[in-house]
Amino acid sequence: MIFSGGFFDIVIGNPPYGVSIKGSSRKTISESLGKVPDFEIYYYFIELANTLLKTDGIKAYIIPNTFLFNVFASEYRKRLLNNWDIFIIDCTAFKIFEGATVFNAITIFKKSTFNDFLKYKITSDSNTFSDLIKSGNGIISKSYLIENNQNWCLVFKLNTNVLNLISKIKKGKRKLQQYFPEISQGLIAYDKYQGQTDEIIKSRAYHYQSNIKPNLKKWLWGSDVNRFSVVWNEREWIDYCDGIANPRNPKFFKNERLLVREITNPSIFCGFTDQELYHDPANIVILKGGSYSLKVLLAILNSKLATYYHFNSSPKATKGAFPKILVEDIKNFPLPEITEQDQSKLTSLVNRLLDTRGSNSTADVNHIEWKLDEFIFKLYNLTFDEIKLVEPNFLELVEEEVK
Structure with a gap:
């Protein structure tokens, strides 16, 4: 629904993926929406939603879960934390779409920066969509996610003791x-x-x-x-x-x-x-x-x-x-x-x-x-x-x- 300012309350979709924007289109879209990892099209749809939504508007997409662990998306994940209030349902253990080659995540983002935490569904022992929906919700600080930015999928799966130990192993160390x-x-x-x-x-x-x-x-x-x-x-x-x-x-x-x-x-x-x-x-x-x-x-x-x-x-x-x-x-x-x-x-x-x-x-x-x-x-x-x-x-x- 569009309110008087001309922006949307909600944007829902299953954007295309598996396509890298090329040629002159790459330059045009990048100038409008900014650069995204691998110039992959579904990232641009996330950025497009941000331009269409009013403040506190909701974006709800089903997209590949690769953005959660893509090595080349580490800076992009930080950008998401800066621009959205985030809730993620990572379907990492099963396919949502029969015959699909990728695993998906349901991403529900609010256009707001007034939250220091990311919310998610706990994925451990969730081998079906029904299991996942019944599982508990977790919250984790954005600062912790930035500290453990290489793989959000694991953050959504592991218990607190494991996450704390991984942080301890890293703390105060130099990179190899x-x-x-x-x-x-x-x-x-x-x-x-x-x-x-x-x-x-x-x-x-x-x-x-x-x-x-x-x-x-x-x-x-x-x-x-x-x-x-x-x-x-x-x-x-x-x-x-x-x-x-x-x-x-x-x-x-x-x-x-x-x-x-x-x-x-x-x-x-x-x-x-x-x-x-x-x-x-x-x-x-x-x-x-x-x-x-x-x-x-x-x-x-x-x-x-x-x-x-x-x-x-x-x-x-x-x-x-x-x-x-x-x-x-x-x-x-x-x-x-x-x-x-x-x-x-x-x-x-x-x-x-x-x-x-x-x-x-x-x-x-x-x-x-x-x-x-x-x-x-x-x-x-x-x-x-x-x-x-x-x-x-x-x-x-x-x-x-x-x-």
């Missing part, structure tokens, strides 16, 4: 990239947009199943990266030549470094290597930094604490059977300050672990891994109750150690 500035995905060998023919791409022309010509490089698979170590498959090589579509600086494939497997099921897999090994984005590279030891970082990223933090904070960590860790997740991972003495102790434990793994002594490996986890819990100052959130079997493990 401040200690390790050189982080990269692997190379992309084939890409039609780089002018490669279909034949080159389909045949994987630069990959070989045997070492049949000079200067071939060992090719890693994602599964070759294990916890603490990297073991080449011995079955594939690559010709790292000028024909590669999107190469990387060779320094990312040589000398001491860490490799992190992109797929994080059931945990983060981070391995240490000093071998010349080439790979695609299935693995992420971390080169040596300054004051922080690579082997200390190796211990932290393979810890139970790191996996817990990842699954309760990262945008792609809840992606079905194939959860992923992103380059941005690694860059932003919180690292505590650590003394040289503690670095030395952790490095010694990691070296013992690597030596013990070679002897196939499972009991000894488990013992050292537990010692590393204990050390890292202390490094992040976790309390007994917080450790039990990360490792519910903590007491049983302590009893085993005593025995």
Whole structure:
């Protein structure tokens, strides 16, 4: 209904999505409504509603829930908090529309900035729309959402104890990239947009199943990266030549470094290597930094604490059977300050672990891994109750150690 000022009381809709505005239309719309992530059309419909509504008017849309965790929408989420009083029903566990390829959220926004909280439906254990509607409502401060801006879906799902622990793990820490500035995905060998023919791409022309010509490089698979170590498959090589579509600086494939497997099921897999090994984005590279030891970082990223933090904070960590860790997740991972003495102790434990793994002594490996986890819990100052959130079997493990 339009009131005398010419604006609407309410705007309701299911705007189009899956289309990126291009060409001259992009410039025209951006000048009118501002820039939005990926120039995706449904974001523009949110901005359009803001121009159509009167003060305290309501916008109610069903839209893809990707805006809740899109890496490139982090600033846009802050903008939403500044411009709207927000209530979100995130249908993250089921499809609203049969045959749809995306999950949706019902967004009810009031054109008002006089609220310091966002309201939402609690999504844990809500596997159907009926479950979700019956679930309780939650409220969370806008300041907390800004602090935990990488994935609102998880905020709507997790209980307060978990959210508080994630905040504690982050508080007062420096981002990993401040200690390790050189982080990269692997190379992309084939890409039609780089002018490669279909034949080159389909045949994987630069990959070989045997070492049949000079200067071939060992090719890693994602599964070759294990916890603490990297073991080449011995079955594939690559010709790292000028024909590669999107190469990387060779320094990312040589000398001491860490490799992190992109797929994080059931945990983060981070391995240490000093071998010349080439790979695609299935693995992420971390080169040596300054004051922080690579082997200390190796211990932290393979810890139970790191996996817990990842699954309760990262945008792609809840992606079905194939959860992923992103380059941005690694860059932003919180690292505590650590003394040289503690670095030395952790490095010694990691070296013992690597030596013990070679002897196939499972009991000894488990013992050292537990010692590393204990050390890292202390490094992040976790309390007994917080450790039990990360490792519910903590007491049983302590009893085993005593025995």
